[in-house]
Amino acid sequence: MRIISKLFLGIWLSILIFLAPASADSDIQRVNNCWAMPFKEHMPSEAVIISFRLDEAGQPQNIEIVKYLPEGTSFPELGFSAIRAVKRCAPYHGVTDPHVILTFKHEQWPGQIQKSKNKP
Numbered sequence: 850m851r852i853i854s855k856l857f858l859g860i861w862l863s864i865l866i867f868l869a870p871a872s873a874d875s876d877i878q879r880v881n882n883c884w885a886m887p888f889k890e891h892m893p894s895e896a897v898i899i900s901f902r903l904d905e906a907g908q909p910q911n912i913e914i915v916k917y918l919p920e921g922t923s924f925p926e927l928g929f930s931a932i933r934a935v936k937r938c939a940p941y942h943g944v945t946d947p948h949v950i951l952t953f954k955h956e957q958w959p960g961q962i963q964k965s966k967n968k969p
Contacts, residue, residue: 861876877949884934886955887926894924896954899931903947906942915950927955 894917901912912935914928931953941949 868930869966877951879938880951885930886953887924887930889924890928892924892927892955894922895956896952897924897928898930898950898952899928899935900943900948901935902952903941903949904915905936905945907942907944907951909941911937918952918954927953938966947949952958 896918898915898918899912900915901909904910912932914932917923917928931951934953935951
């Protein structure tokens with residue numbers, strides 16, 4: 850009887866954890882798992898900042914490349930890979946601010962995509 854009650858409790862806890870809403874930050878951090886960073890021996894840009902808005906369904910809209918870092922550099926493959934990652938990981942639920950700005954840095958991959966709070 851004890852084995853059955855422990856098994857039932859374990860299943861119940863697993864269901865509760867699975868159904869628990871994810872935090873907005875973890876929802877945005879999923880982008881890291883979707884990002885296939887392009888490889889180039891000498892990267893002309895160290896990072897790309899992208900911006901987008903989320904609709905009511907959590908789908909990204911108006912995704913745009915804000916800028917490459919350092920200023921004055923350009924590496925379109927890096928920007929396009931960031932945009933693909935954002936589209937691939939949608940939808941995003943639980944994000945309170947519909948305007949999202951993310952920084953993709955190749956030196957942090959795999960790692961954390963940085964979410965900006967202010968416009969660059």
